[in-house]
Amino acid sequence: MRVWRKALALLAAVCLLPLHAGAAGAPAVSAASAILVDGESGRVLYEKDAHVRRSIASTTKLMTALVVMDRCRDLGEVVEVLEEDTRTEGSSMYLRAGDQVTVEELLYGLLLSSGNDAALVLARRFGGSVEGFAALMNEKAAELGMADSSFANPNGLEEEGHWSTAADMAKLGAACLEDETIAKIVSTPSISLGGRYLTNHNKLLGLCEGCVGLKTGYTEKAGRTLVSAVRREGQLLICVTLQDPDDWDDHIALYDYGSAAYPRQVLVEAGARTATLPVTGSLVPAVEVETADAVAYPLAEGERPRVEIHLPEGAVAAPLEREVPVGELRFYLDGEPIGRTDLVYSASVRRDAAPPPPLRRLWDRLTGGGG
Structure with missing residues (x-):
């Protein structure tokens, strides 16, 4: 050659x-950690302490969904809810012992309502136990190159050995968008399934131009966490903020900055x-x-x-x-x-x-x- x-x-x-018009400087964000990534190329367009390990709260459930989709052969499969699945704190899709629920319904409850109960049912079905499922989550993290992540449960409740970074969560967000089922679910504002009306906690779907999901989270230790993505003029942008009291505004500001300062060029x-x-x-x-x-x-x-x-x-x-x-x-x-x-x-x-x-x-x- x-x-x-x-x-x-x-x-x-x-x-x-062609030169494009110069964009204003990067915005100041309230997050302890933040990153903005071009989803097609992987180029980092903005970062702030993006490799610092922090609690990630319910954004964990993106990994839960990804592991489930790796192993699920039938979204219509029916799973019975056990009493132990309902004994969890925090957000819920309000499952009761004895309920017969499809995997698809559980995934919507997991990603829209952020159901900690749905996470336990899915972990038991596809991992045998919470511990077994967490092992699968860590295997998947290694496969995705999430070297600064460790998962101990499927729902994101505070537990020793459960953390990630903004940079790693951006990799997870990109992987979720490549799965057609997950991408469809996280972009859904609301849905009625199995007699339940489920509403997406991600307000960016209505606030931010081109938003296509993904997942919110909150615990007292983690603060507000958010993994989101937008598509604008053929460009996919992925943003992650951890410990961010003003996450909605920060994500919108970062997307406006990224699409203006780093437009997609063919x-x-x-x-x-x-x-x-x-x-x-x-x-x-x-x-x-x-x-x-x-x-x-x-x-x-x-x-x-x-x-x-x-x-x-x-x-x-x-x-x-x-x-x-x-x-x-x-x-x-x-x-x-x-x-x-x-x-x-x-x-x-x-x-x-x-x-x-x-x-x-x-x-x-x-x-x-x-x-």
């Missing part, structure tokens, strides 16, 4: 991305023609290569990504199949990789007898080939 450094139209387009579209490669073994003298996927990244005013085109050196030999990868397009910002896509053949080329020498010499003169 070689890196092409020719002044291609694609390179010019990337280097001349660096290259899918199907963009980037180069032409000479072909041997065919009557077709050359084949174009194009991008397999679009690449986007949030950029601040004045930031210019660098692009590299990696393609084979010299000619490629027929036969060639359309959409087969032949190279890469890589993007860098301040020396760090920020995105990539495969470069693929834009058309299939069959193997034929070589073209007559005069035609080959003409092609070489036109393309600068021939050694």
Whole structure:
């Protein structure tokens, strides 16, 4: 492979991305810990003590839901509520011993009403016990790269060994949004299920433009905790605040800042023609290569990504199949990789007898080939 450094139209387009209007500085927030992340790229747009371990209260239930969805094969499965499931403090979906409730109803009660009772029923069904379910939660945390998190129960009530960080909870929020069922539930303002009317505690669904969930929390030790997300003009933003007395306003202010200061920029579209490669073994003298996927990244005013085109050196030999990868397009910002896509053949080329020498010499003169 070689890196092409020719002044291609694609390179010019990337280097001349339009400047956007400068945004005001980052807002001051009341939270002890906070983070704002671009959900598509993972770029951190704002953070404040985001790696400090703190109590997370009922935002824990996002992990509970994710573990359940990893193991649930039927949302319509009916689970019987036991007396021990109802013996819990705090928020509840008001289950009673002997109730027959579906897993789907329990998930809505868990994520909308923040039911601590629903959390216990789900933990017993999918983990065998609270302790067994907590072990599954910690396995999932490790899988998601949540290195500064520890779970001891499925509901977020204060307990030794139960904590996380704003940065880790942002990872959890992103994972939950990738699950279609969880994403649907956390974006639901209210619903009637199984004779119960459940209302979402997340007021941002009505207060914040583009909000798509996720979960609130509160205990006396943790204070107010909130994991939320918005979609604006194709950009997904995820925000987490811990110990925040003014979380609604802080999340709205951070989203307004993030979407203005770091708007999503499409660096290259899918199907963009980037180069032409000479072909041997065919009557077709050359084949174009194009991008397999679009690449986007949030950029601040004045930031210019660098692009590299990696393609084979010299000619490629027929036969060639359309959409087969032949190279890469890589993007860098301040020396760090920020995105990539495969470069693929834009058309299939069959193997034929070589073209007559005069035609080959003409092609070489036109393309600068021939050694």
